[in-house]
Amino acid sequence: MMRLTLPLFMVLAIFCEHVRAQPDPGLSFKDCAECPQMIMVPAGEFVMGAAPGEEEHESMPQEFRHRSAPQRRVKVEVFAAGKYEVTRGQYRAFSEATKRNDSGCFVWRRGDYQLDAAKSWRDSGYLQDDSHPATCVSWEDAQAYASWLSGKTGQQYRLLTEAEWEYAARGGSSASRFWGEDSRQSCQHANGADLKTLSVVSEAGNWPAAACDDGYPYTAPVGSYRPNKFGLHDMLGNVAEWTADCWNADYRGATSDGNARMTGDCDFRAVRGGGWDEASASLRSAYRVGSPVVIRVYARGFRVARQGTGANMGTNR
Numbered sequence: 580m581m582r583l584t585l586p587l588f589m590v591l592a593i594f595c596e597h598v599r600a601q602p603d604p605g606l607s608f609k610d611c612a613e614c615p616q617m618i619m620v621p622a623g624e625f626v627m628g629a630a631p632g633e634e635e636h637e638s639m640p641q642e643f644r645h646r647s648a649p650q651r652r653v654k655v656e657v658f659a660a661g662k663y664e665v666t667r668g669q670y671r672a673f674s675e676a677t678k679r680n681d682s683g684c685f686v687w688r689r690g691d692y693q694l695d696a697a698k699s700w701r702d703s704g705y706l707q708d709d710s711h712p713a714t715c716v717s718w719e720d721a722q723a724y725a726s727w728l729s730g731k732t733g734q735q736y737r738l739l740t741e742a743e744w745e746y747a748a749r750g751g752s753s754a755s756r757f758w759g760e761d762s763r764q765s766c767q768h769a770n771g772a773d774l775k776t777l778s779v780v781s782e783a784g785n786w787p788a789a790a791c792d793d794g795y796p797y798t799a800p801v802g803s804y805r806p807n808k809f810g811l812h813d814m815l816g817n818v819a820e821w822t823a824d825c826w827n828a829d830y831r832g833a834t835s836d837g838n839a840r841m842t843g844d845c846d847f848r849a850v851r852g853g854g855w856d857e858a859s860a861s862l863r864s865a866y867r868v869g870s871p872v873v874i875r876v877y878a879r880g881f882r883v884a885r886q887g888t889g890a891n892m893g894t895n896r
Contacts, residue, residue: 610732617659629865637860647865655837661882663801668709684715684875703877710800712880718872721881735886738823740839748814750807757807762859766791769816787858815862818880819854826869854878
């Protein structure tokens, strides 16, 4: 049988083309001036979920425990994630272009969440500018933004899956937080409920809060705190983030391929990361809650993911 042998120069050319087609982990790019800054997240494998005893150690209320169990190994393919949460300025461009009706937001008032028809991303009830993360955004709003961005750029934008989100949030760490286990360091790395919140927010009352000052009583401009090892900012704190997955009360029956889970209660979606109004126990990589797709909350926003590798990635570093 005749063996076909390629000349060495052709082998090298094919190899170089393959290398050029692979995304550079850590590559930062934008597809347009008002588009989110994206970072390439490398492929990898990790253990998803809360470690045994983690929730008890954090004194999580009983009703929030065991939602991140059982732990399992998950393989995640390379993808691009927003370096920051989508900002109010970026969301403004979408809202004004599409003339989306986006009023009505749940705010904390007199000891409970209440719907305020006058509140929206334009005015969530506290001082923000366009460098802050967009808040008062529903899952449906976030989906519409990703679709608009896809049409605008010709690329495929979407929400992160839960597995992608946790993998990105951990940044290679198996600890409860990307900086380690010590919740007392939260003010250096994340914006949550803290001494500043208690001193400024009149509705804070008896909120559990970190015994430190992160500098902001409400949201902070994106990127105000240290990034994780993937170069991503605010994966924990600032605003809680919508993900693509339908809500399931735990991980029983979940796959290990990193894709979105599209079984369960799809009128609810998984929300990750905790927000500026949550205690450090909620600012953990494994922490998760479910929420109706239609509601907007004044401490909730999102970040986007983008498909594609190699030559079709943006070039702005």
